[in-house]
Amino acid sequence: MKSKAKIVKSLIELMETHEFEEITVKDISELAEVNRSTYYRNFKSKEDIIKYKLESIMDEYMDEFESKTDKTKETYIRTILETFLKHKEFLKIIHNQNQSYILQKVLVNYFGDVLKDTSKKERYQVYYHIGGIYNFTICWIENDMKDQPECLAKIGADITSNIEPYLLN
Known part of the structure; x- marks a missing residue:
């Protein structure tokens, strides 16, 4: 699975159990198993x-x-x-x-x-x-x-x- 797809999937998974405002870039990156730099290369927010x-x-x-x-x-x-x-x-x-x-x-x-x-x-x-x-x-x-x-x-x-x-x- 490509990084972008992993990031999307991770945010959706996190939103199932956490408040959107509480989810951090770190949370998404860790679950997606990508670096923060990869996150920011693909998405601003x-x-x-x-x-x-x-x-x-x-x-x-x-x-x-x-x-x-x-x-x-x-x-x-x-x-x-x-x-x-x-x-x-x-x-x-x-x-x-x-x-x-x-x-x-x-x-x-x-x-x-x-x-x-x-x-x-x-x-x-x-x-x-x-x-x-x-x-x-x-x-x-x-x-x-x-x-x-x-x-x-x-x-x-x-x-x-x-x-x-x-x-x-």
């Missing part, structure tokens, strides 16, 4: 490790979605949720450690490429959507990710058309 893992999950999602032939809103949502479900334990751990805010940052960075040549209106729409995906995922995590991605994808695809009665009353 513990948050950077989580960010790296989330980015790899998003890369996995993108590879999966790009292989789909039916690129509907429902397929898009189902694929992202199926990908997240594969990493259920990690997502629950970072949420329980109050680090799930990093997911929102990763989503913004990940979909940021879409924003480069967009109008103000499109930029706001993308940010609105990112917030929705993030909070939709947090709600799912808080329900122990019990609901199936297929069911949630249908709900997610219908949200924009069905939310008006709740917002306007």
Whole structure:
């Protein structure tokens, strides 16, 4: 196993039994069996490790979605949720450690490429959507990710058309 992967695995293991704030670089390095210099060559902080893992999950999602032939809103949502479900334990751990805010940052960075040549209106729409995906995922995590991605994808695809009665009353 490469050093980077060992460091990620070690932080996740430590977060299962220790408070995030209490975990030190020394703890991670010792468990990963790497030098502190190796740690700092790969990561700036513990948050950077989580960010790296989330980015790899998003890369996995993108590879999966790009292989789909039916690129509907429902397929898009189902694929992202199926990908997240594969990493259920990690997502629950970072949420329980109050680090799930990093997911929102990763989503913004990940979909940021879409924003480069967009109008103000499109930029706001993308940010609105990112917030929705993030909070939709947090709600799912808080329900122990019990609901199936297929069911949630249908709900997610219908949200924009069905939310008006709740917002306007």
